[in-house]
Each structure stands twice: as structure tokens, then as C-alpha cells.
Amino acid sequence: MSNGNFSLSKEKINFLLLEGIHDRSQEYIRRAGYNSIDSHKAAPERADLEQLIAEAHFIGIRSRTRLDADMLARAERLNAIGCFCIGTDQVDLAEARRRGIPVFNAPYANTRSVAELVLGEVIMLMRGVPAKNMACHRGLWHKSAIGSHEVRGKVLGIVGYGHIGSQLGILAEGLGMKVVYHDILDKLPLGNAEAAAGLDDLLSRADLVSLHVPDTEQTRGMMDRIALARMRPGSHLINASRGKVVDIDALADALRNGHIAGAAIDVFPVEPSSAEEEFLSPLRGLDNVLLTPHIGGSTREAQENIAVEVAAKLVRYSDNGSTMGAVNFPEVSLPDHAGARRIMNIHRNEPGVLQAINGIISQAGVNIAAQYLQTMPDVGYVVMDVEAEDTPGLVAELDRISATIRTRYLY
Ligand code: NAI
Numbered sequence: 001m002s003n004g005n006f007s008l009s010k011e012k013i014n015f016l017l018l019e020g021i022h023d024r025s026q027e028y029i030r031r032a033g034y035n036s037i038d039s040h041k042a043a044p045e046r047a048d049l050e051q052l053i054a055e056a057h058f059i060g061i062r063s064r065t066r067l068d069a070d071m072l073a074r075a076e077r078l079n080a081i082g083c084f085c086i087g088t089d090q091v092d093l094a095e096a097r098r099r100g101i102p103v104f105n106a107p108y109a110n111t112r113s114v115a116e117l118v119l120g121e122v123i124m125l126m127r128g129v130p131a132k133n134m135a136c137h138r139g140l141w142h143k144s145a146i147g148s149h150e151v152r153g154k155v156l157g158i159v160g161y162g163h164i165g166s167q168l169g170i171l172a173e174g175l176g177m178k179v180v181y182h183d184i185l186d187k188l189p190l191g192n193a194e195a196a197a198g199l200d201d202l203l204s205r206a207d208l209v210s211l212h213v214p215d216t217e218q219t220r221g222m223m224d225r226i227a228l229a230r231m232r233p234g235s236h237l238i239n240a241s242r243g244k245v246v247d248i249d250a251l252a253d254a255l256r257n258g259h260i261a262g263a264a265i266d267v268f269p270v271e272p273s274s275a276e277e278e279f280l281s282p283l284r285g286l287d288n289v290l291l292t293p294h295i296g297g298s299t300r301e302a303q304e305n306i307a308v309e310v311a312a313k314l315v316r317y318s319d320n321g322s323t324m325g326a327v328n329f330p331e332v333s334l335p336d337h338a339g340a341r342r343i344m345n346i347h348r349n350e351p352g353v354l355q356a357i358n359g360i361i362s363q364a365g366v367n368i369a370a371q372y373l374q375t376m377p378d379v380g381y382v383v384m385d386v387e388a389e390d391t392p393g394l395v396a397e398l399d400r401i402s403a404t405i406r407t408r409y410l411y
Helices: 023-031 046-055 069-074 093-098 111-126 129-137 163-174 199-205 225-230 248-256 300-320 353-363 391-399
Strands: 015-017 037-039 058-061 080-083 155-159 178-182 208-211 235-239 260-265 289-291 341-348 367-375 379-387 404-410
Touching: 015 023, 015 046, 023 037, 023 300, 046 069, 058 300, 069 093, 080 300, 111 129, 111 163, 111 208, 111 235, 111 260, 111 289, 111 300, 129 260, 129 289, 155 163, 155 199, 163 178, 178 199, 199 225, 225 248, 248 260, 341 353, 341 391, 353 379, 353 391, 391 404
Parallel strands: 015 037, 015 058, 058 080, 155 178, 155 208, 208 235, 235 260, 260 289
Antiparallel strands: 341 379, 341 404, 367 379
8 A cells, every 4th residue: 555655846845843843943944945834832732733744744743742543644645753852752653664654853962961960960969069058048057078079080980871971971081080981882981981890890989870871671770779789888879861770769768878978860760740740759858969850951952953953854854865863764874866866665574575666667677876775674665766767657656566655756
């Protein structure tokens, strides 16, 4: 079954942007030559969305718009989805793939924002600022150097040396800290950072431990009672990664009994779903803890980065067919196709499809200048740069292959 082919000129391509996506995205899309942009401040009601999505070739959403299988069934023209955020749980990714729709997001646009917040917390914790701040608010004057330290020369232990962890390491070295890290992958150290022999080694050496791992079966509960006990007496813990990585009750105990001197926690095992819901945590009321409401990545700059990164991915897919960075789709990175005509075929990954595609092309006596193919178990994506006069005719034939989901071409 074909979803219909899509080979429109730019003025006929509709972008639907929802949930007040930052203006920079519109600027980017317009500059790329697309002027049909319907932008909405809020997430539309379901019935309204059903109407809007039927006309859209590209849609940009944030976290409140649900694109489930029923909604995607209404999106007959839709070619790609941009999630202008980090998460993509709001989209039925497998169904989108089955319909030949790649989904893009911006997983690393807020890396710097998280690293900067953590760096600030490193200094605050080493000076005991959270408790001193609380005391001042209560009218107390705890003017003392006890338990206060410069960060220069201290050991920062980074667990998860990915985008955020490695950037934090560089910033911390700028303050004269010694950085040790632990990662399950062999990661090349940046600057003078040193790989620890393992998590236990890191915990036993660090004055401050900062967590930057994803939420996986392996990391859930990683900082449990035993791991917390392995941290140096009087050391500090920062978690701006995912809430379930730390056993929060065990942490509250370790903070109360002083084994851990202080903590800065931005993410929690259970978080309120809206501003109306009360934030409940065993860490509330502990003066030596800096609590923030999951704002590690929430800055104006990160929002701008997200707007441009996702808009660029949508435009690139429309202009050139590249799917690099798609979270649900075979990833193909394509050069420009100056002088050639590009045909893109998305198909169910069944035996014989490629043969059928190549058969049609060779029967037409058309020369293929370049061909790119990537597959996932259920879906394949093949891109061909061809020297053909009658590209629409070829596209129509490719569309007739029973496994074809969608074919389009570009000049
Ligand atoms: P990333 O994928 O670049 O890095 C994660 C690193 O952790 C990788 O190097 C990976 O190999 C490593 N890792 C995975 N399992 C591990 C294990 N069991 N032990 C040790 N290392 C392990 O991710 P990125 O962008 O650096 O993000 C890190 C975390 O920060 C993620 O959980 C992300 O959700 C969270 N985050 C939180 C934000 C906030 O607002 N607080 C904003 C952005 C990201």
C-alpha cells in the first residue's frame, strides 16, 4: 500500500508548528524557502489537531502533543515529525516508521546548560552554601570556614562521560579540579581527565561525585545504599541525570547522618507532572541539599539551539532526503545532488524489494549515479541519484511495488 508520493514545490509544502516553538525555527524554515508555516502557541485539542495534521507535510511539536497511531492515521500527507525537545515518548515511533515518517529531536542541544548548572553547584556544595543560605533566611549568622573548601585541586568524579559529563570535565579543569571519570564504554579522556578503574574506584577517590548516565536497567538504583557508603566521608553528590539512578531514601539517610556532606539534586524518581502538583521528596527540609525542579537543561539558549537543530533536520530531510539524527528510521547521510535527480523510496523490508526497484530502473535504461540504502528490520530506505528525464514516471512505477510505503523525488 502506498501512502501517496510527495514531490511538491516548496511553496506547496505545509509546516505545522505547535506549542509555541521558539521563533528561531520559523526563521530557519523561511530562510530555507518554505513560507507555508502555520504556527500555534498551544497544543491544540485532539479534534482540532486531527484537522490540522491532515494538511501538514511537516509537523513540529514539543512534549504535550500526542501523536499516537490513531492521530498518525489522519496524517496522510505527513513526511516527517520534529520533536522540539529531548524526549520522543509522545510519538508512536514504530507506527510513524511503518508509515514512512522519520521522527527527529534534539538530544544534545542543552548539554552546555546542564554542565554549567552542575559546575555552579560544585562550588556551592564545596562551600556549604545550601545550609548557610537556609540559616541566613532564618536569621542565623553561621560565619565560619569549617567544612568550606576551594574547588581547586579537589577531585571531581564524573559517572557517565558522554556529552554532558565530558563537557563538565573540561569546565571543571578550568577551575583547577582533578577529573576522574567512569563510563561503561572506553572513552578517550579530554584535557587531563583520567579514567577510574571502575565505579568503586571513582567513589573512593572523589570529593564530589556527579552523575551523567542515561536511565537504563543498569543505572537504575546505581547509587544505592552500598554505593553511597563507598563515597568518601564528607563528600558530595550531584544528580542532574535521571531520577531513578539514585536511591533517594538511602541518600536522605546518608545526608542526615553526615556521611555525605551535601547534595544537589535536579531529577527525582517521581516528579510532579504540573505546577499544580505538590513536589514530594524525602529530601525536602534537609538544609544541606540544593533542590531544583528538573531545570538542568532549561535555558533560553538551549531552547534556541533546539529550535534551530530540529528545524535544520526537517529542512534537510525535505531538501535532500537525509535522515541522520532520526530516532525511529534508517539513517542515511546524503551529499547534495547537484545536477542529478534524486528518488527516495521508503518500503517495507521484504525479500526482493531492492531487486524490484533496481529492475524498474534498469528496464527504463536509466543510469544510477549513486545509490544509498539503509534498513531496519521492518522498513528500508533507498535513495538513488539518477540521470533520467521522466522521473515522475519512474516514481509512479516504484510506487506500484506492493512493499512501497512512499516514494518521492527531488530535482
Ligand atoms: P550521553 O548519552 O551523551 O552520555 C551518557 C554516558 O553514560 C555515555 O557515555 C554512556 O556510555 C554512559 N553510560 C551508560 N550507562 C552507564 C553505566 N551503567 N555506567 C557508566 N556509564 C554509563 O548523554 P548526555 O547527553 O550526556 O546526558 C546524560 C544524562 O543527563 C541523561 O540521563 C539525560 O537524560 C540527562 N539530562 C538531564 C537534563 C536535565 O534537565 N537535568 C537535561 C539533559 C540531559
